Amino acid sequence: MSPSGGAPGEGAPLSERAAWVRDRIADAVRRSGRPAGSVKLVAVSKTRPLERILEVHAAGLSVFGENYIQEAEEKIPGLPGAEWHLIGRLQGNKVRRAVALFSWIQTADSARRLREISRCAAESGKTARVLIEVNLGGEGSKAGADPGDLRAILDASTGLPGVRVEGFMAIPPFSVDPEGSRPHFKRLRELRDALAREIPGAALGELSMGMSNDFEQAIGEGATIVRVGTAIFGSRQGRG
Numbered sequence: 225m226s227p228s229g230g231a232p233g234e235g236a237p238l239s240e241r242a243a244w245v246r247d248r249i250a251d252a253v254r255r256s257g258r259p260a261g262s263v264k265l266v267a268v269s270k271t272r273p274l275e276r277i278l279e280v281h282a283a284g285l286s287v288f289g290e291n292y293i294q295e296a297e298e299k300i301p302g303l304p305g306a307e308w309h310l311i312g313r314l315q316g317n318k319v320r321r322a323v324a325l326f327s328w329i330q331t332a333d334s335a336r337r338l339r340e341i342s343r344c345a346a347e348s349g350k351t352a353r354v355l356i357e358v359n360l361g362g363e364g365s366k367a368g369a370d371p372g373d374l375r376a377i378l379d380a381s382t383g384l385p386g387v388r389v390e391g392f393m394a395i396p397p398f399s400v401d402p403e404g405s406r407p408h409f410k411r412l413r414e415l416r417d418a419l420a421r422e423i424p425g426a427a428l429g430e431l432s433m434g435m436s437n438d439f440e441q442a443i444g445e446g447a448t449i450v451r452v453g454t455a456i457f458g459s460r461q462g463r464g
């Protein structure tokens with residue numbers, strides 16, 4: 225902890241930054257009245273070199289998120305024991321490589337993509353754990369399924385071998401004030417609750433929402449997975 229009790233500075237050891245994020249998550253979980261350990265922290269490691277990832281892994285974080293297939297192919301073999309989540313856009317021509325690399329794919333956004341994941345996973349005897357990415361803001365430029373299409377996507381996924389749809393992921397429209405994300409988080413939870421009622425057999429327990437700026441708000445609204453990059457690794461240069 226820094227003397228002020230605030231965030232460790234950019235130069236602080238990654239172990240200290242990781243511990244600070246974990247403490248804030250634990251506090252937010254407690255405040256929301258949920259059991260300890262009910263939120264999974266995905267350390268978002270896009271653009272970070274493997275040495276940094278190993279440092280964070282040594283500090284006790286074991287779940288990582290990557291956005292780009294080629295970058296992931298270079299890094300994941302260096303830490304195969306971790307749990308790796310794909311959190312970047314999944315193109316149809318990269319599904320096979322994605323399924324080989326990642327145990328979780330958080331960015332499926334169509335029935336077609338789910339069928340492709342299923343085919344590749346079944347061929348290799350795997351089961352891919354999948355979240356459907358939802359475009360909450362209705363922003364045309366953003367990835368994600370339209371909320372109105374979720375029912376049809378879930379229906380189409382019923383019975384597909386090799387793929388287990390576990391819930392939803394969303395990246396709300398950016399707002400400077402983290403409280404601005406809260407209505408979007410709430411909406412994703414409500415969408416999930418409604419679909420879980422409509423489709424009795426569906427197991428939609430996971431809500432992946434909240435990043436460095438707003439993961440506490442997300443936990444308050446029911447997130448079970450938060451995706452945190454900058455708060456752990458420091459600010460990113462360039463893309464991403």
Ligand SMILES: *Cc1c(COP(=O)(O)O)cnc(C)c1O
Nearest residue numbers: 268311435436451452453454455
């Ligand atoms: C980069 C990224 C994150 C992490 O963002 P930070 O603000 O650095 O915590 C989370 N989710 C997705 C999908 C991302 O692309």
